[in-house]
Amino acid sequence: MARKKTAGKRYTAEEKEVILSFVDEVNQSKGRGGPAAAKKKFGVSPITLTSWQKKRSGGGAQTQAKKAGNSKNPLRRMARILDEIDTAEKELLALKKEYAKLRKKI
Secondary structure, rough: OOOOOOOOOOOOOHHHHHHHHHHHHHHHOOHHHHHHHHHHHHHOOOOHHHHHHHHOOOOOOHHHHHOOOOOOOHHHHHHHHHHHHHHHHHHHHHHHHHHHHEEEOO
C-alpha cells in the first residue's frame, strides 16, 4: 500500500520566534547545541532552524562582504572600488562645472 503524505507542521511567526529565542539562549549559555536542544524540546529539525535563522537575519541574503565580492578575491573588490571612485570623480567634476557656470551668472 502507498503511504499517505502528511503535511508538515506549520509554525506561526510567534512560535518561530519563541523557538529561535530558545536556540539563542542555549547557544549563549553553552556555546553550542541550540538546534539539538530545540529538536528535543520542540521537534523542529536543525535544517528548518537554520532556514528560519537565515530569514530572520535578512532573508537569507548574502553578507555585505560577499555581495561586494571581496571574500575570495580582493583584486576584484579593488577593481570595483576603483570604478566607483572614477564614477564619483566624474560626477564631482560635472558638479564643479555646473557650480562655476552658476557662479558666473551671479
